[in-house]
Amino acid sequence: xxxxxxxxxxxxxxxxxxxxxxxxxxxxxxxxxxxxxxxxxxxxxxxxxxxxxxxxxxxxxxxxxxxxxxxxxxxxxxxxxxxxxxxxxxxxxxxxxxxxxxxxxxxxxxxxxxxxxxxxxxxxxxxxxxxxxxxxxxxxxxxxxxxxxxxxxxxxxxxxxxxxxxxxxxxxxxxxxxxxxxxxxxxxxxxxxxxxxxxxxxxxxxxxxxxxxxxxxxxxxxxxxxxxxxxxxxxxxxxxxxxxxxxxxxxxxxxxxxxxxxxxxxxxxxxxxxxxxxxxxxxxxxxxxxxxxxxxxxxxxxxxxxxxxxxxxxxxxxxxxxxxxxxxxxxxxxxxxxxxxxxxxxxxxxxxxxxxxxxxxxxxxxxxxxxxxxxxxxxxxxxxxxxxxxxxxxxxxxxxxxxxxxxxxxxxxxxxxxxxxxxxxxxxxxxxxxxxxxxxxxxxxxxxxxxxxxxxxxxxxxxxxxxxxxxxxxxxxxxxxxxxxxxxxxxxxx
Numbered sequence: 001x002x003x004x005x006x007x008x009x010x011x012x013x014x015x016x017x018x019x020x021x022x023x024x025x026x027x028x029x030x031x032x033x034x035x036x037x038x039x040x041x042x043x044x045x046x047x048x049x050x051x052x053x054x055x056x057x058x059x060x061x062x063x064x065x066x067x068x069x070x071x072x073x074x075x076x077x078x079x080x081x082x083x084x085x086x087x088x089x090x091x092x093x094x095x096x097x098x099x100x101x102x103x104x105x106x107x108x109x110x111x112x113x114x115x116x117x118x119x120x121x122x123x124x125x126x127x128x129x130x131x132x133x134x135x136x137x138x139x140x141x142x143x144x145x146x147x148x149x150x151x152x153x154x155x156x157x158x159x160x161x162x163x164x165x166x167x168x169x170x171x172x173x174x175x176x177x178x179x180x181x182x183x184x185x186x187x188x189x190x191x192x193x194x195x196x197x198x199x200x201x202x203x204x205x206x207x208x209x210x211x212x213x214x215x216x217x218x219x220x221x222x223x224x225x226x227x228x229x230x231x232x233x234x235x236x237x238x239x240x241x242x243x244x245x246x247x248x249x250x251x252x253x254x255x256x257x258x259x260x261x262x263x264x265x266x267x268x269x270x271x272x273x274x275x276x277x278x279x280x281x282x283x284x285x286x287x288x289x290x291x292x293x294x295x296x297x298x299x300x301x302x303x304x305x306x307x308x309x310x311x312x313x314x315x316x317x318x319x320x321x322x323x324x325x326x327x328x329x330x331x332x333x334x335x336x337x338x339x340x341x342x343x344x345x346x347x348x349x350x351x352x353x354x355x356x357x358x359x360x361x362x363x364x365x366x367x368x369x370x371x372x373x374x375x376x377x378x379x380x381x382x383x384x385x386x387x388x389x390x391x392x393x394x395x396x397x398x399x400x401x402x403x404x405x406x407x408x409x410x411x412x413x414x415x416x417x418x419x420x421x422x423x424x425x426x427x428x429x430x431x432x433x434x435x436x437x438x439x440x441x442x443x444x445x446x447x448x449x450x451x452x453x454x455x456x457x458x459x460x461x462x463x464x465x466x467x468x469x470x471x472x473x474x475x476x477x478x479x480x481x482x483x484x485x486x487x488x489x490x491x492x493x494x
Contacts, residue, residue: 049073051141051157058162060352065129065161069122069139076100078142078152080122085136085158092138096124126161131199131322134163165323166352168197172344172361174397175329181336181365181441189334189397189443191361193346195326201316202350204328209343215312215330308332336444339363365445366399368392371438373451379458384424386436386451399440406435406450424453431455 051071059065067082082096122141126133138158145151175190193204206213310332317325328346345360370392374385388401403422409415411424411431422436432455440447 049075049141049143049153049155051139051155053137053139053157053159056159056161058164058351059129061130061163061165062128065126065133067124067126067137067139067159067161069124069141069157071122071139071141071155071157073141073143075143075146075153078144079140080142081140082122082124083138083140084133085138089136095137096122098122129161129163131163131165134161134199134322136160163199164350164352165197165199166350167195167202167326167348167357170195170346170348170357170359172346172359177397177442178400179397179443180400181443181446183446186333186335187443188331189339189363190329190331191344191346193326193328193330193348193359195328195348195357197323198326198348198350199323200351201324201326202348204314204326204346204348206310206312206328206330207345207347210345213310213330215310217312217314219313308335334443336365340365340444361396362394363397363444364393364395365442366391366393366395366440366447369438369440369447369449371449371451373453377456378427378454379456380429381426381458381461384427384453386422386424386438386453388420388438388440391440395440395442397442397444399442402439402441404437404439406437408434427453427455429455429457 049071050073051069054068054070056065056067069080069082077100079100080096080098081094083092084095085092122139136158137160138156140154140156142152142154145153171194173192173194175192179187191206193206195202195204206215310330313329313331315327315329317327319325326348330344340363342363343360344363345358348357350357368391370389372387372389374387375382378384386403401418401420403410403417403419404415410417410422411427422438424431431453434453435450436453438449438451440449
């Protein structure tokens with residue numbers, strides 16, 4: 001009996017628990033239904049608004065960009081405003097406004113129980129975009145509150161416009177030039193490729209004779225901001241194997257010694273180095289026939305025994321217009337025998353370009369400079385100008401010009417002068433027949449050119465100098481005429 005009583009009591013307890021659970025579920029269901037109903041009524045009263053902006057692909061300077069703002073609502077449109085965001089979001093510049101109050105194209109939705117979805121699209125065109133148009137844009141949409149018809153419900157979306165600009169100018173220059181030619185020791189040469197107007201910063205790499213140069217990247221301590229690499233950065237490799245045409249092969253073989261090994265770098269003084277050669281092995285200077293001009297070329301007496309290592313650095317300098325100035329430097333130890341007539345090119349790659357931009361230079365020592373004397377028939381007292389009017393070849397890097405007078409000093413007393421032109425003011429007759437030497441040199445070689453100055457007599461100066469002497473006979477005649485008159489008067493008085 002006891003066991004039956006306990007079982008019956010347990011079943012009663014379970015029945016009560018189930019009943020309580022059903023009551024609680026009923027309360028929750030009623031609350032949930034009430035909440036959903038209230039939310040639905042609130043949405044019907046207030047309305048809804050969603051704004052989306054279509055993403056943009058990067059565009060190139062000069063193209064036309066269309067900004068599209070899509071929004072969906074069941075309310076009545078109030079306004080659409082487009083903003084251009086600058087200074088990190090602190091400044092918003094209004095670029096377009098649409099006020100629906102003055103437009104009759106709006107939807108009448110008086111029946112709140114009927115849901116009517118309206119899809120709008122606001123389109124803004126930016127013709128011929130510039131770098132300054134780059135940045136975020138926002139679309140703000142406002143609708144009337146359906147409950148009060150006075151309040152405005154706002155929603156917005158944003159999009160980022162990326163404007164690219166290809167480089168508008170690239171050039172190659174030699175750093176620290178003009179520079180003299182060193183005959184007895186090796187020296188470094190640095191080519192600088194400058195790319196202007198690019199956004200984002202372009203990739204720059206160097207080629208030699210059409211082949212990509214494998215370089216060692218380094219950071220220059222004198223530059224504030226360095227780029228993070230370049231398309232041309234590789235490990236170092238030997239260079240001499242890259243171009244073995246007949247010309248370069250003959251140049252390469254000419255550097256070998258009698259035993260077939262590369263010649264060593266001469267470090268002796270010029271005199272000792274010269275005496276170490278046999279008389280028959282001394283190279284003879286090449287001469288070129290130019291009227292009144294003697295041209296001689298001198299080649300270095302040292303040989304680079306190892307293949308060069310190319311070092312590469314890349315600098316990015318932001319500009320005020322939003323573009324980036326790129327300076328890429330290529331540095332190596334120069335070997336005039338191999339590097340003379342070598343073609344170096346700088347290529348620039350940019351996402352806004354379908355193919356790379358390229359500029360190139362040919363390393364060349366100066367050959368056969370042409371000297372011009374002005375005036376062509378110089379007279380005593382004239383100002384004479386001796387000017388270099390070009391070379392027989394395209395010279396790169398820019399040469400250094402030095403003027404000297406053979407066997408004496410220049411007219412102003414100096415031993416030499418630098419510059420492309422030598423000016424001799426008020427030349428005296430003593431300079432007639434004097435010889436002047438113009439030395440044109442760059443790191444690849446040096447050339448001496450001589451010209452002789454012919455000074456003619458100046459008739460106007462000779463006339464001025466003879467006028468005092470020409471007046472003496474007149475005075476003598478006047479004295480001879482006056483003397484008898486004076487004697488006659490004296491006799492009569494006596």
